[in-house]
Structures are given as structure tokens and as C-alpha cells.
Amino acid sequence: MQRYYVLDREMAAGEDGFEAMVARAYRLKQAVRCLCRRDIALDLYIAHRHGGHVLSRWPGTGPRHAPHCDHYEAPDHLTGLGQVLGSAIVDDIDNGVTTLKFGFPLSKGPARAAPASFTNDKPDVKATGQRLSMRGMLHFLWDRAQLTHWHPRMAGKRNWYIVRRQLLNAALGCKVRGDPLAQRLFVPETFRLEDKDAIAGRQDAELAIARSEPDRIMILIGEIRSIESARYGEKILIKHMPQRPFLMDADMARRFHKRFAAEEELWRSDDRDGSLIMAASFSMGASGLAQIFEMSVMPVTREWIPYERLEERMLVTQAIEEKRHFVKGMRVNLGLEMPIASLTLTDTGAEATAVYLAHNLPEPRYDEALEQLMRTQGVEHLTWRPGDCLQIAQSGSTPIKVAGTSTAH
Template sequence: METSAQGITPPAAVYEIAGRRFEVGARGFADAVAEAHAAHQRPRCMCLVVGVEMYVARLGGGYIVKRMPGTGSHHAPDCPSYEPPAEFSGLGQVLGSAIIEDPAAGETTLKLDFPLTKMPGRSTIPPTGSEGDSVSSTGTRLSLRGLLHYLWDQAELTRWHPGFAGKRTWATVRRHLLHAAEHKIARGEALLARLYVPEPFSIEERDAINSRRLAQWQSAVPSPGKPQQLMLLICEVKEIVPARYGCKAIVKHIPDQAFAIDERLYRRLGRRFEAELALWGASDDVHMVMIATFGVCSAGLPAIHELSLMPVTAQWLPIKNSFEHQLVGQLVADRRSFIKGIRYHLQGGRGLATAVLTDSGDAVMPMFIGLAEEGKLPKAEAVANAVGMGAAAAWIWRPGVGPMPPFPPMQRARSLIRCA
């Protein structure tokens, strides 16, 4: 059992393919995965002695073994394929309705409730609301915030292990987001074709980076008499300020090109995201991530039509308020392994696991921050049933009622049989 300050090292994933077992990256693994894809065979993840069925999807020029839809919680807590039960986040509200996975085709269809086109002369201003979202949603379609949460989750940027320290740069974030967008279909088109995530800026590569950016933006330049195609932007915001005409968003890694924001959207932005902006302004180690739809005028200047904001920690882990910031910061400082919960479309009063510890033994440990009123947090019995791996009581912190409770100790899962 490893409980040192270095944290618990997760076991390498082992898959059974056509009767043979391979550790990821081992000799023959890539060929076996390619053959399984061609033969429509289902590998099994051997994180548990009985194994858990997976499937093979094409990724870029190669292949990747992925978990079957809805089976993430069937894996061992320290398995790379583990995913908390949908009940612990807002994923359960959108999976199967707004997010439709097709393992046979290796594609995921996303239903969006915001436009990716703009009619000439029309302006899109999201309605006001109590939640820090961009639009009101029933959960049957993804809002801008829901899409950002989904891509962040798929990119595994909600996961943390001590070994990630110092390695999660913007270049890493960008690469994972682009991989996460592959084989995702939105409004009948490949999502990746509409998605722009800025490259890390380099003075030496400035001209080449600008050329690639302008080439990608050409699809968002309007054609006379036709709806304008909008692009999706995911970036880190440097500042959002008044400009000589209207307002503008300054995006990190694009120092020579601001994004225009009209004054009505700018005013609404301050009301809708007051809490997020206050958290960003109060903490130097908080980044602000923005997702937005934008078009490009004939002069090549980008203008934002709709946006949503998401504060993240220095490790790019999403947070909603100062309490989450404090909890996540302590987990990172204590070198714990965990998965950060995200809301998608869940309203503020609904129970959400702020984080799920994956290094606390045979059963995962959901961690909740909430009020003391009954009904705000799930009972321990409901948590244990949702986990399905033993009677683990939830860790609960009620700010204002008492200090942050101590964390459960780190320990290796003992009831799991590893097969290498």
C-alpha cells in the first residue's frame, strides 16, 4: 500500500484483445487494437478480474480503446477508464438526450441549443438567468456551457493525479481539447471543423501561426445573401474591456487580434457572470476560460455573438466558487488523485459531487460542498448504491457550519485483482 507524499501511482491499463493481454504501449498493442477495430471485436479492460467491455475508435491516424457508454463507473476507481456515476454530476441530465454515443460508428452526436449560423442583420443576445450559463436549457440540448463542460470532461481535464504537476500547460490543454472534439457531430457537421483553440504563442512562429488562424477563420467570413457560418472559440481570457468602439475580449496567445463584443452583450456579461468574474479578479492563480460563437467580417475582424465563462484553477480544473477553489487547492497540495465534478445544466440547488477521490481504497469517495438543509445532499446510502462498489460514506463540508473535514487516507484498492 503506497501512502507516501508522492501519492499512489495508478496501475497501467491492461486490455484483453482476442484472448491476449496487453499493457497500453506494450509491443504488439497498437497492431492488436487495429486488428480489433477491423474485426469489430470488443477489448476488455482488465482493471477488475471479470473485465469490462470496451470498444475501439479511430483517433487521427491511429486507434484508441474507449469505454462503452454508461460503463465508466463499472471500472476500478484507479483505472484510467473510471468515470464517476452520472448521478454525481450533471452528465446524467444530458447523456442520451443531448449527447448520443454510437460505439458502432465511433461517433458522438451532440444536440446544441445555440445557433452556429447568423442571418444577415440579426444579433444574438442570450437571455438573462440565475445560473451562470449562456442560455436556458431543459437538458435535451447542450448550451454553450454544457458543451464546454462536455469537452473539458472528454479531454480528461477534470482529472488530477500528482504526476500531472507541472505538465498541464496550455499546449497540453489545447491538444486534449482537439482530441476530445474528434468524431463529434453537431448540426450534421464535424465539430472539429468549427472549433478554434488558439495555438501557444511564439514570436518565432508568429507569421505561421497567424496564417493558420486566418485560413481556419475563412469559413466564418460571410457570403452575400447567405447565412453566416459561426465558429466556436475555446480560449483563456486575458481581459474584457471597453474599446474605442464597443468592447473587446483580449485572448491569451492571440496578442495581435482582439474579439469584438457589442455593448449590450458586454453589459449583460457583467450581470450574468458576476460571481465568476469576482472569483477571477480575487485570485491570481485562477484562469478564466471562455467558450464563444464568433463570426468574421469581410475585413477579417472577429466578433463574438454568444459566450459563456468558466473559472479554472492553475491546474485547469473547473471551479465555481471560492469554496471549490479552496477544496481543489487542498487536494492538489495533498497530492491526491481525484475527478472534479461539473454541472452541465444542473441548477445550483441540485446535489453535485464537487470531486470524487479515486485513491481512497476499494470504493470511490464522493466529496460534497453544500448547505445543511435536508435534501441538498444525497444520503450516504444513496451514494453507496450509485457507486455500486461498497458502502462508502460521502465526505461533506458545510462552509459556515464548521471547518473543512480531514480527507480520507490514501490507500490502494485491495479487493481488485490486477492481471498483467
């Protein structure tokens, strides 16, 4: 049970009176102390968002929390987040707002009057740590929504309703170009045939702002149901909004399949009911159909955990089947040629364990960067390849690495 020191009392999250005490601490401008570790002071600040209060860790303090704590995060530089924090992602602890800088426009100009302006999402060329690419934005929101976090009690309990709720909540404290991100973000609600007319009406209301402002660009996050032929190209059908296809002309479809060939192959090869998530900037045309400008896709397991290659899917699946507690590392803007911690196991005692995919062939740049990451203090390190075990000692004992390629520092 997560415990805190609020004003003059030690309390558990969810205990009667806890929310009222946090609200009082907010009014008195007093910090709340996380008690996941008793040997150091770990203060949290309180943000007031949409009528509620949220306990947030101070920037840079995530690794100081105990691995089992809700506020724990592995060192940022073990994933792609380290490249963008403080530049493309800026937290203001005074008001609890996170400012995002996007590397793609949110309004149409003369050069973006047609959907042919779709561009390939190549973060190593298109964007740097100064601005989030479309993929980077999707990865950031997925992580902020804690859809990258997993523990065995979640098994069978995640569905699109939960995913949507978490994404929308994650967007609440974010602003982009001075406007709330939530006003730009469209995540379709779960489709139910018996309620289809009411759902269509609510979707129309959410998209009304895009129709009323022709230059306005919105952002979709949805699950791809299918990619099908259309009269002059192809159409992407989004699950939960089948009545609103996203059209691609022939050239756009060709570039889509070329750019995202690996992601499509992973999606189609997943026999465990995984999904392909799409993030896209779009506007509403005069016809009432959505016009896509830029997009990115991300395969996820049936537990909604992202992955980027077959070996990583195998690693995630193995960790879930072994009932491990972990956080999935996200690449954000970082190029594929650079290593990240694919998983951080949080059930390995006093220190979490970062797990990296091992390469079969020598790649000097990758190997050098991986060696540097594995020098990080305060975290145990393990390299993994298919066939290796993840039988690392659980919380309460000293981590023991038994995988054949393990390295501890």
C-alpha cells in the first residue's frame, strides 16, 4: 500500500480522508512526503487539475523512489525520454503544467492545404530533442498515461476503455503552444452497436471545433482496425469509429507502407490479438472526411504494451507470463540505432533492473552506447536475447542475474 506523510499524519493512498488532507495541503502550499523509503526525504508537489489533486514527483527524482513505488521511474537517460526532457517537454512545478513542443504544425498554412503533405516520421532527421515528433508525442503520452507500467494484477483488466481514459487523463495537465492539449486530442470512445447513434453524436460534438475552424489541426490516437483499398488509393479504418475512414491517396499509401513496413509486419504476425496504434494530425475537409497530414504507428501487445521488434515482443510476453513487475522503456525521438532499456524490472529488491536487447552482430556505435548505459549507478543491468531466462530474484532479496548474457555494474 502506497503511504504518504500529509501535513501531520501518515496515511495510505485511498484511506478515508486522504483526498481531503491532500486538498488542504495544497491550499496551505505544503508538500506531501512519499514514504516508499524511510531513509531519505522524498517530497511530492501537488497539482490541481480539473477539480482534483494529483501528487507528482519533482523532476529528476523518479530514480530515488523505491522500485515498487508508484512514483518510481528509471533514470531518464536509459530511454528516449532523457533526450527531450527540459527541451521538448518542460514541467512547471509551480502550476503543475507540462509544456510540449511539437515538431509538426497544429494549423494549416498554404503548404499544408492538402493531405499530400504527409511526411515520413524519421526522428533522427525530422526532429531532435528540441521538439517532439509524431512518434515522440505518442510515446510520451503512452508513458505519461502509465500504459507502459505492468504488474500481474492488471492481467485481463486493460481494454480500450481503460486505454482511452488513461490517455485523456495524461493530456489534462499538458499544453502545446499555449492551448490545452486535451482540446486538440481526439481519442474515440468504445463503440457499442446498441449505442451507435449516441456515440456518433458525441464524436460529432468533439470534432465540431475542427469543422468550425478550417485551419485547425487536431490529433488522433486510435486503434487501426484495417487498411483497405479505396477508389483512388486506400483508407484506414479506426476501430470504434468505423463510419469515419481516413483516406490516403495512392502516393500517400505507398509511402505509408514503405515507412511502416516493419510495424505492419509485426502487427499482422501477432497471433495473440495485439493491436496497431495510430497517431495522426488531421483536419476536417469540406466533405466531412478527415484529411491526414502526418502520422506514426506503434504495435502493442494484447496488454497494450508497446514494442518495436519481434525480440522485444518476445521479451515483453515472457515478462508478463512470468508475472513480473516492469516498466516498458519508450524511444520517443531517439533513433533506432541507439540502445534503450527495453524493460525496467521493478520487483528485484532495493534496485530496479534495466533489461536491454542483445544484438547478434557487432555494431560498434550501438555496443559503445550500450556499454555506457550499463555503467549507470543505482540500477542493475541485464542483456537479454530469446531463450534467456528472466529468473531474477524477486523483491526482498539481492538481485541475481542468471541470463546467459547478463552484465551487472
